[in-house]
Amino acid sequence: xxxxxxxxxxxxxxxxxxxxxxxxxxxxxxxxVAVLDLDPSSVEKPLLAFRADVTDDASVREAVAAAVADLGxxxxxxxxxxxxxxxxxxxxxxxxxHRVLDVNVVGMVxxxxxxxxxxxxxxxxxxxxxxxxxxxxxxxxxxLYSATKGAVYSLxxxxxxxxxxxxxxxxxxxPGTVDTPWVGRLLDAASDPAAERTALEARQPTxxxxxxxxxxxxxxxxxxxxxGATTGTALAVDGGMQGLRxxxxxx
Numbered sequence: 001x002x003x004x005x006x007x008x009x010x011x012x013x014x015x016x017x018x019x020x021x022x023x024x025x026x027x028x029x030x031x032x033v034a035v036l037d038l039d040p041s042s043v044e045k046p047l048l049a050f051r052a053d054v055t056d057d058a059s060v061r062e063a064v065a066a067a068v069a070d071l072g073x074x075x076x077x078x079x080x081x082x083x084x085x086x087x088x089x090x091x092x093x094x095x096x097x098h099r100v101l102d103v104n105v106v107g108m109v110x111x112x113x114x115x116x117x118x119x120x121x122x123x124x125x126x127x128x129x130x131x132x133x134x135x136x137x138x139x140x141x142x143x144l145y146s147a148t149k150g151a152v153y154s155l156x157x158x159x160x161x162x163x164x165x166x167x168x169x170x171x172x173x174x175p176g177t178v179d180t181p182w183v184g185r186l187l188d189a190a191s192d193p194a195a196e197r198t199a200l201e202a203r204q205p206t207x208x209x210x211x212x213x214x215x216x217x218x219x220x221x222x223x224x225x226x227x228g229a230t231t232g233t234a235l236a237v238d239g240g241m242q243g244l245r246x247x248x249x250x251x
Contacts, residue, residue, distance in 0.1 A: 003224045005030035007124065008071040010064065012036045012054060012111055013081030015043055017180035018130060021216035022078055023047050029220060031076065034067035036060075036111075054081045054107030064114040074118035076223045079108040080130040084182050085144040092144050104148035108155065119168050126223045127163075129156050130215075131172040133238045153234060160232035169231040171222040176238030179209040204239030205246050 013019040014035030040049035052063035132149040190196035
């Protein structure tokens, strides 16, 4: 497909995992793509790479401006940078709550705020936020992470309402458990990594983890000019975890 021909895209957290897969897919479908990341050293051409810390407004504004200058404009923003957190409401102190909220929620605000002036100049403007199944389903040991993703879901709807008349579409993807480096680190830290992986796979009706490429495909769908009538939508990429209730397999 070449539905992104002539479009300029920016992907945060684009050096690995979902962000990397998304940046590479958009480029393969014709977009010029800039990646923003804390460590963009692994990013290779044709992707452009810029260092940015989404918790630092000056860093974000500088990186977005540099990316726009090199790209020659901006049409698509993929707000993907984020971090994980484990535990109940008792398990993280105030500092950790503020840190994760700052990255996962306010970080998206900073990027969108810096990009909006350029997006308003685009004839096809789209923002896609990386949300999570944790925004719409209660998961154990994920209180802080779920709170941030619930905020991202609500933020997506509010942004969609605020900017629809400016021609800017805003949507989000809600992945289930994705086979990314972060999940890999969680598995490595478990007392029984194999059993933990089996449990994570079993809670998704497809019986396996979601791939980064599958999430990237959903992001591309929402960002594409072919989806020009889609805004304020959360697209689940969760192996059926949100909507399906399967009976146990008979032994």
